[in-house]
Amino acid sequence: xxxxxxxxxxxxxxxxxxxxxxxxxxxxxxxxxxxxxxxxxxxxxxxxxxxxxxxxxxxxxxxxxxxxxxxxxxxxxxxxxxxxxxxxxxxxxxxxxxxxxxxxxxxxxxxxxxxxxxxxxxxxxxxxxxxxxxxxxxxxxxxxxxxxxxxxxxxxxxxxxxxxxxxxxxxxxxxxxxxxxxxxxxxxxxxxx
Numbered sequence: 001x002x003x004x005x006x007x008x009x010x011x012x013x014x015x016x017x018x019x020x021x022x023x024x025x026x027x028x029x030x031x032x033x034x035x036x037x038x039x040x041x042x043x044x045x046x047x048x049x050x051x052x053x054x055x056x057x058x059x060x061x062x063x064x065x066x067x068x069x070x071x072x073x074x075x076x077x078x079x080x081x082x083x084x085x086x087x088x089x090x091x092x093x094x095x096x097x098x099x100x101x102x103x104x105x106x107x108x109x110x111x112x113x114x115x116x117x118x119x120x121x122x123x124x125x126x127x128x129x130x131x132x133x134x135x136x137x138x139x140x141x142x143x144x145x146x147x148x149x150x151x152x153x154x155x156x157x158x159x160x161x162x163x164x165x166x167x168x169x170x171x172x173x174x175x176x177x178x179x180x181x182x183x184x185x186x187x188x189x190x191x192x193x
Contacts (some may be wrong), residue, residue: 029096029098029189030046030094030096030168030187030188030189031044031045031046031047031094032109032185032186032187032188032189033068033070033071033073033185033186033187034047034063034068034071034073034074034075034184034185035071035072035073037063043063044063044073044075046094046095047075047092047093047094048092048093048094049061049090049091049092049093050089050090050091050093052088052090055083055084055086055088055174057080058079058080058082058083058084058174059077059078059079059080059083059088059090059174060076060077060078061075061076061077061078061090061092062075062076063075064076064183067112067183068183068185069110069112069150069185069186070185070186071185073185074112074183074184074185075092075170075183075184075185076181076182076183076184077090077092077120077171077172077181077182078180078181079172079174079177079178079179079180079181080178080179081178081179082178083174083177083178086174087173087174087175088173088174089171089172089173089174090171090172090173090174091169091170091171092169092170092171092184093167093168093169093170094167094168095165095166095167095168096124096165096166096167096168096189097165097166098189099159099163099166099189100159101159101160101161101162101163102158102159102161103158103159103191104156104157104158104191104192104193105124105156105157105158105159105189105190105191105192106154106155106156106188106189106190106191106192107122107124107136107138107154107155107156107157107168107187107188107189108152108153108154108186108187108188108190109122109138109152109153109154109170109184109185109186109187109188110150110151110152110153110184110185110186111144111148111150111151111153111182111183111184111185112148112149112150112151112182112183112185113144113145113146113147113148113180113181113182113183114147114180114181114182115146115147115177115179115180115181116144116145116146116147116148116172116177116180116182117145117176117177117180118172118173118175118176118177119139119142119143119144119145120144120170120171120172120182120184121137121138121139121169121170121171121172122137122138122153122155122168122169122170122171122184122187123135123136123137123138123139123168123169123171124136124137124155124157124166124167124168124189125166125167125169126157126159126160126163126165126166127163127164127165127166127167128162128163128164129164133160133161133162133163134157134158134159134160134163136155136156136157137155138153138154138155140155141153141154141155142154144182150185156192166189168187168189170184170187
């Protein structure tokens with residue numbers, strides 16, 4: 001009986017591990033659960049967002065203390081129903097520095113959506129000081145439409161030779177997304193052996 005219980009516990013733990021992102025520690029390195037505040041407390045530590053001032057009254061981007069997958073916070077992008085027809089891409093952005101050339105990495109994130117027509121995405125941009133060397137996006141393999149509770153999306157990428165910095169962008173386009181909202185939580189970058 002004890003052996004059966006131990007086996008069931010082991011299977012349960014294994015299923016939890018397989019259903020979550022890896023264990024490289026990428027969430028802690030990038031504050032991907034958005035729990036830590038920056039000095040001043042306005043934004044999650046290490047993260048910033050583009051702020052197109054011309055459209056300021058048509059979108060909202062902030063940390064959310066009332067909706068999260070884990071912990072007590074997430075970040076969201078909400079686009080007003082009155083947003084002008086111009087296509088604007090709203091992004092949460094941060095730099096990732098714990099990598100080596102040639103690393104095989106997995107980016108995974110959990111998203112929750114309301115009234116989405118054009119899917120939200122999370123992208124990785126590998127850059128040197130002058131140009132883009134490589135890019136990977138969750139939109140290559142996943143699309144999330146409509147109103148969906150927390151869903152895991154991911155992409156796998158290799159760090160190209162010459163990469164000096166990696167930029168993470170979690171975004172949503174205004175195109176066809178008037179009245180839409182997306183929340184991002186538990187963003188991780190994990191090394192794959």
